[in-house]
Amino acid sequence: MKKSGPIITLAGFSLILISFLIAISSVPSDISQDETFLVSSLFEGMFDDVSEPFQIMPGDIIYTSYTTSLSDIPLLWGIQIIDYQHGDMLYIQISNIFGDSYGEFIQNDSILFTTTIIDQSNTLNFQIENTGTDIIDVVVMFSEDPENSDAFSNPNSPVMDMILPLIISGFLVILGIILILIGIILILLDLKNKLDNNRNY
Structure with missing residues (x-):
C-alpha cells in the first residue's frame, strides 16, 4: 500500500493539533478560571x-x-x-x-x-x-x-493580539480537515487497487 494517504492524513491531524495550541495560547493567561471573569477583560481597549x-x-x-x-x-x-x-x-x-x-x-x-x-x-x-x-x-x-475603534485598527492592540492567532488557527483547522479527507480518499483508493490486484491473481 502506498504511504501517501496515511502521511497526508497524519499531516492533517497535526495541523488541527497545532491550530488548537495556537488558539489556546492566544487567550490571555491572566483570565480567571471561574465564571466570574468579565468579558470586557478579553477585549481590552475595545x-x-x-x-x-x-x-x-x-x-x-x-x-x-x-x-x-x-x-x-x-x-x-x-x-x-x-x-x-x-x-x-x-x-x-x-x-x-x-x-x-x-x-x-x-x-x-x-x-x-x-x-x-x-x-x-x-x-x-x-x-x-x-x-x-x-x-x-x-x-x-x-x-x-x-x-473603527483603536482595538481593531491598531495591529498591536490586545484585541488584535488575540484575534489574529484565532484567524490563523481557524485557517489551519480548515486546511487540516481538507488534508484528512484527501488522505482518507487516497487510502480508500489504495485499498481498492490492492483488492483489484489480488482478484487478478
Whole structure:
C-alpha cells in the first residue's frame, strides 16, 4: 500500500493539533478560571465605557445611561450577567431623553450583545429589570463605532493580539480537515487497487 494517504492524513491531524495550541495560547493567561471573569477583560481597549457591577434584586429595576459623541454610527452595547445561573433573566428597555424607544430586549443567557444605530449624538437610557427569581449582578459595556475603534485598527492592540492567532488557527483547522479527507480518499483508493490486484491473481 502506498504511504501517501496515511502521511497526508497524519499531516492533517497535526495541523488541527497545532491550530488548537495556537488558539489556546492566544487567550490571555491572566483570565480567571471561574465564571466570574468579565468579558470586557478579553477585549481590552475595545469598549469606551464599562460600568461597575450592578446588583439587582428580583423584581427590581436599575437605570444606566450612555451619551454618544458621534452621529450616524453603530453603538455596540452588551450586558453580562456575572456568575450566570440557569433561570436568570433580564428585561431591557432603551429610550432617549425624549422618550423615543430604541428597542426592548430579553436576556436569558450570560451575555447579550447587540448594535443600535445612532443617527445623531444622543443620550440613551437603559432600564434593566431583573425578571428572574435570584439576585443578579450585571456589567454594562458600550463601544461607539466598534469597527473603527483603536482595538481593531491598531495591529498591536490586545484585541488584535488575540484575534489574529484565532484567524490563523481557524485557517489551519480548515486546511487540516481538507488534508484528512484527501488522505482518507487516497487510502480508500489504495485499498481498492490492492483488492483489484489480488482478484487478478
